[in-house]
Amino acid sequence: MTLTAERPGVAGYAEKGLRHDIQGLRAIAVLAVMLFHMNKEWLPGGFVGVDVFLVISGFLITSIILDRKESRKFDLLGFYWGRLKRILPACYVMLSAISTLAAYLFISKDFEFYTDSLESSLYFTSNQYFSGFGDYFSPSAHELPLLHTWSLAVEMQFYLILPFLLAWLPLRWVKVMIPTLIVILTAYVECVLRVKGQQQEMYFSLLARAPEFLIGSMVAALRLGEVWSSRFSSFMGWAGFILLASSLFFIKESYGFPGVIALIPCVGTALLIASKNNLLSRFLSLTILVWIGGLSYSLYLWHWPVLSIMRYYVGHYSLELPWLMAFVLMTFATAWLSFRWIETPFRKVRTLAAGGKKAAMLSLGVFPLVFLSGHVNSHVVDPVPTELTRYASQSEICHGKIIGNCVRGGGGDKPPALLLGDSHGAQLNHFFDVVGAANKFNVRIITGSSCVPIVGFDVERLPKWAQSACLAQIDAAKAFIDSSDAIILAGMWQYQTQSAAFMAAFDEFLSSANAQGKNVLVMAQIPMFASNLLRVQRFGSLGLPVTVESNNEWQQANAKIAKITDKYPSVSFVDFSSSAFFRARHLEMIFCFIRIITTLMRWARAIMESLLYRFLKSLSFECWW
Structure with missing residues (x-):
């Protein structure tokens, strides 16, 4: 053979x-x-x-x-x-x-x-x-x-x-x-x-x-x-x-x-x-x-x-x-x-x-x-400023792990409110620094990747790498839930509402909080885009044709969350999705702002390189002379 x-x-x-x-x-x-x-x-x-x-x-x-x-x-x-x-x-x-x-x-x-x-x-x-x-x-x-x-x-x-x-x-x-x-x-x-x-x-x-x-x-x-x-x-x-x-x-x-x-x-x-x-x-x-x-x-x-x-x-x-x-x-x-x-x-x-x-x-x-x-x-493309690439540094926030006391804000005499959520909750860290400083209150923020750290959350549906962190955050949050009079929930509801187990756990959490007389604020999911905006920015900088596509799944998800919150008198549902900030016109302004920032950075770098070149040239000339 x-x-x-x-x-x-x-x-x-x-x-x-x-x-x-x-x-x-x-x-x-x-x-x-x-x-x-x-x-x-x-x-x-x-x-x-x-x-x-x-x-x-x-x-x-x-x-x-x-x-x-x-x-x-x-x-x-x-x-x-x-x-x-x-x-x-x-x-x-x-x-x-x-x-x-x-x-x-x-x-x-x-x-x-x-x-x-x-x-x-x-x-x-x-x-x-x-x-x-x-x-x-x-x-x-x-x-x-x-x-x-x-x-x-x-x-x-x-x-x-x-x-x-x-x-x-x-x-x-x-x-x-x-x-x-x-x-x-x-x-x-x-x-x-x-x-x-x-x-x-x-x-x-x-x-x-x-x-x-x-x-x-x-x-x-x-x-x-x-x-x-x-x-x-x-x-x-x-x-x-x-x-x-x-x-x-x-x-x-x-x-x-x-x-x-x-x-x-x-x-x-x-x-x-x-x-x-x-x-x-x-x-x-x-x-x-x-x-x-x-x-x-x-x-x-x-x-x-x-x-x-x-x-x-x-x-x-x-x-x-x-x-x-x-x-x-x-x-x-x-x-x-x-x-x-x-x-x-x-x-x-x-x-x-x-x-x-x-x-x-x-x-x-x-x-x-x-x-x-x-x-x-x-x-090949000037970098986008760090503050426009992600909501916060992983080393500074209690996202997937506990760092310090997890408290953000500006002081005050009242005990901190408790915010629980996934990455849509984590993106509020700096927001509450600013708002808390202006209004003299604090918020303790405990979040996890794709995980809303409440009892009964179905951890098994998460990717394997996120499961242990989610369980740890659920355990960490338990210590503060009973002692917190005010609780805020924020999440990517278009992902979370796909799970019947999560919806049941969410309903049970709100029911328990309502029975204890706690004030609960559930924040609607912000509008999402089907396009990755950082990629769109890079493609545009390279001169490639780009389009920004909206994602409408968040609207149906918000409606499901709102329906549950309406059942409980002490629970409020806050929806900012109709704000002008999220309109397409405003999105264009954001991209315009990014382009202005990157252009200024490019000019600044060119000026510095030119000055450095002149300095070195003059230095070499003096040495020769």
């Missing part, structure tokens, strides 16, 4: 030893992933295309190693050299290009998250980075250009382990070891990781994904399909097709992936690989599929960054048809360029010396772009 792990060029399909049907299977996998990423509703299980790739990788590298080992031609260093030249050049070119684009487009906070993911991607550890990823201010998952590199990291890590086992263990042990590891690791995923509720860690885990590689390895080690009759091979091929097609159309992310359920598409892929010379293999060997399969690595590399940056600019997950058409064209264009000018030349390199020259030339173009992108990001 002679196979090659290299993807063929357009003119190389007839090369001896190439499995054209596997190339077609790669095409199906990458097209499924692309379709799923374009819109999850179109192909709910399209994400299993990644698992198809992992099975194919396991099959090919195991086939190569065992064949060369059998002929006593296996070279471990040569194997790793082949993998490095196959994966690294195209990947690093993509990273440099996306870093340059991100440096121009991303606001500073988003670019900080990007550089963290970039560092992990450079070292192929991004699966570990994304397994613990999560922050209130982080971009949405569909706006992370390097999220897809987790699978490349898993693949590279797997390559570090399996070749040693295959190279030194006798074949009879390998045939027992691989199925045993599949069972043990799948049991570990189901009985340990899933029981602990570590779904995100499980999704990106090498140990959780290893069974998928090993299923492909098992096909190669056991020589499945080698002695199958034509009829039986056809039957198994159709069985594999049904398993894989069912997975693509019916498995959903919510089912909990990977684990036992991942065996369905993986076994289906294995059966398609094992069955040869039948109708399905001839279909998978169609020229168009083989051509797309040849581009599959570059298509996978480029499709997600292109799509995520489009979504970052547009501000929506759902893209309209012109954007989707542009995405398809740009993805295939960049993939072909990558295949033609990066993948193919490096694949043809045979010696370390020749490879070193190409790598040095590539490094001169790639790494400066990566390392200079941070400088570009902070200088």
Whole structure:
């Protein structure tokens, strides 16, 4: 059995030893992933295309190693050299290009998250980075250009382990070891990781994904399909097709992936690989599929960054048809360029010396772009003043943690009122400093990310990173609720009212406060915009077309909150959303103010640079004289 792990060029399909049907299977996998990423509703299980790739990788590298080992031609260093030249050049070119684009487009906070993911991607550890990823201010998952590199990291890590086992263990042990590891690791995923509720860690885990590689390895080690009759091979091929097609159309992310359920598409892929010379293999060997399969690595590399940056600019997950058409064209264009000018030349390199020259030339173009992108990001657009970027410094307020006594305001004899809320409550810290100073009163503000710290708040619906902080704030608030005569509640009601459990806890809190005769002030949610205004400001400064879209969900949410507050005499609902401050005309004034501030800052910097230049020039002249 002679196979090659290299993807063929357009003119190389007839090369001896190439499995054209596997190339077609790669095409199906990458097209499924692309379709799923374009819109999850179109192909709910399209994400299993990644698992198809992992099975194919396991099959090919195991086939190569065992064949060369059998002929006593296996070279471990040569194997790793082949993998490095196959994966690294195209990947690093993509990273440099996306870093340059991100440096121009991303606001500073988003670019900080990007550089963290970039560092992990450079070292192929991004699966570990994304397994613990999560922050209130982080971009949405569909706006992370390097999220897809987790699978490349898993693949590279797997390559570090399996070749040693295959190279030194006798074949009879390998045939027992691989199925045993599949069972043990799948049991570990189901009985340990899933029981602990570590779904995100499980999704990106090498140990959780290893069974998928090993299923492909098992096909190669056991020589499945080698002695199958034509009829039986056809039957198994159709069985594999049904398993894989069912997975693509019916498995959903919510089912909990990977684990036992991942065996369905993986076994289906294995059966398609094992069955040869039948109708399905001839279909998978169609020229168009083989051509797309040849581009599959570059298509996978480029499709997600292109799509995520489009979504970052547009501000929506759902893209309209012109954007989707542009995405398809740009993805295939960049993939072909990558295949033609990066993948193919490096694949043809045979010696370390020749490879070193190409790598040095590539490094001169790639790494400066990566390392200079941070400088570009902070200088291409003048920074927005800090007070216009966030409501308060995390180190100064009791948001997610207790700092000092959490009291804001301007003194007075009365005990402080108590404000509880999420980030919409946290944004009132400086407000109450000003208002409290003017009216001689204090407010104790205790808030949490996405969390209104009241008893009964359904913490489990929060992201994992926010849950412990929310519980701590609920406990901290308990000590002040009974002793506070006046309580203020502020929140992002359009998020909180989606939870029936929260609405019940909110109602119970108001009922209890009303029974105790406490004065409760519930503040309506302020108007929200669908657009990220800091991004809009940056895009506008770059001369890109921008639009500001309003979000009307807050109006319905305010109505739900107001309906509950009307039930209790001691509870008041205060709504400032009709204020002129929130009108579109006023929003234009805000942007005008930001532009004035940034322009003045630009002028000031230019003047200072000019004065500094003159001073240095005069100084050097005096020294010369």
